[in-house]
Amino acid sequence: MQATLTALVAKAQTDLAALKTRPEFEAAKARLVGPNGELTLLMKQMGAVPKEDRPALGKLINETKGRLQGLLDSALRSIAARELQAQLGPEVDPTLPSPDAGPGTYHPLTLVREEMCRILRKVGFIVADGPEVESEYYCFDALNTPADHPARDAQDTFYFPETARFGNVSKKTPEEKYLLRTHTSSVQIRTMLKGPPPIRIVSPGRTYRRDTTDATHSANFHQLECLCVDKNVTVRDLKALLDYIFASLLGRETKTRFRPHYFSYTEPSFEVDLSAKHLPKVRKEWIEIGGCGMVDPVVFAGVGYDPEVWSGYAFGMGLERLAMLLYGIDDIRHFYQNDLRFLKQFA
Numbered sequence: 001m002q003a004t005l006t007a008l009v010a011k012a013q014t015d016l017a018a019l020k021t022r023p024e025f026e027a028a029k030a031r032l033v034g035p036n037g038e039l040t041l042l043m044k045q046m047g048a049v050p051k052e053d054r055p056a057l058g059k060l061i062n063e064t065k066g067r068l069q070g071l072l073d074s075a076l077r078s079i080a081a082r083e084l085q086a087q088l089g090p091e092v093d094p095t096l097p098s099p100d101a102g103p104g105t106y107h108p109l110t111l112v113r114e115e116m117c118r119i120l121r122k123v124g125f126i127v128a129d130g131p132e133v134e135s136e137y138y139c140f141d142a143l144n145t146p147a148d149h150p151a152r153d154a155q156d157t158f159y160f161p162e163t164a165r166f167g168n169v170s171k172k173t174p175e176e177k178y179l180l181r182t183h184t185s186s187v188q189i190r191t192m193l194k195g196p197p198p199i200r201i202v203s204p205g206r207t208y209r210r211d212t213t214d215a216t217h218s219a220n221f222h223q224l225e226c227l228c229v230d231k232n233v234t235v236r237d238l239k240a241l242l243d244y245i246f247a248s249l250l251g252r253e254t255k256t257r258f259r260p261h262y263f264s265y266t267e268p269s270f271e272v273d274l275s276a277k278h279l280p281k282v283r284k285e286w287i288e289i290g291g292c293g294m295v296d297p298v299v300f301a302g303v304g305y306d307p308e309v310w311s312g313y314a315f316g317m318g319l320e321r322l323a324m325l326l327y328g329i330d331d332i333r334h335f336y337q338n339d340l341r342f343l344k345q346f347a
Helices: 002-017 020-033 037-048 051-088 110-121 186-195 237-250 297-302 320-325 332-336 340-346
Strands: 133-135 178-180 199-208 220-228 258-264 266-274 288-293 310-317
Touching: 002 020, 002 037, 002 051, 002 199, 020 037, 020 051, 020 258, 020 288, 037 051, 037 133, 110 199, 110 220, 110 320, 110 340, 133 340, 178 199, 186 199, 186 220, 186 310, 220 237, 220 320, 237 266, 237 310, 258 288, 266 310, 288 320, 310 320
Parallel strands: none
Antiparallel strands: 133 178, 199 220, 220 310, 258 266, 266 288, 288 310
């Protein structure tokens, strides 16, 4: 029996070393230790062995079973390594340049932002920027947003601890809190405080709100807002500019309409809808795209402008929303996942 078990191990060692695939491995395992395997048949002969010889034979069979299991484990590891190598392909020299780097490209949000800025520059607007960390004055107070407004609730806005300090972001009063800006409207206030009208600015940038992330919402998103201040500015000028922007961006057949709304820093205020039947994956008669209105006289008074002399309009919209319409994207999360399969579509 000992010679038979030794021969079985030797034969298994040779056979298992030659295996290349998992089906071959499973077949070999069944031949060795399966219900009708060679070792199993030898174990069944224990009943015919004299009683006094069974302990020694049992020990020998257990040792043989352990050796066979070790050989099976080693063979399976070799097959798994061979499968992984086949998936990885030939070895790559990491010191060589990439064979398929391809040309770089802008992110789709950057493409839309730059196109919007280009459209607005053609009619006299300049790009203005401001800090993403703001104080309550620039983000709320100067925009006629009262202390009991929902946007100022900690459940809607990212506030910093009261002990936080930012040397490059000024406060109006020491009691103010710092926060991540909820809109780029704060750039309008900072611009107006720098000097007198006329003003025509576009302020694109990153903003933050406590939104639950899903296909259409994100706690981090991008806005683009415009401010125009001059003499004799009317709602007609606002409507004409929006018609021009969306016709330039989405096609001449795009139309816009206003619906009455409320914003604390504009009066009158409107929601802006645009026709979308011709847009990919949209094909609706009207969809909401942003908000707008005439700058509230209270806001002008707060920055030192005489509302009897100056008038102006402001509007804002989400860049993600525009990009989703323009490119037919149905999930806002695609913009932040850094998936090259998605990003290369805009090369």
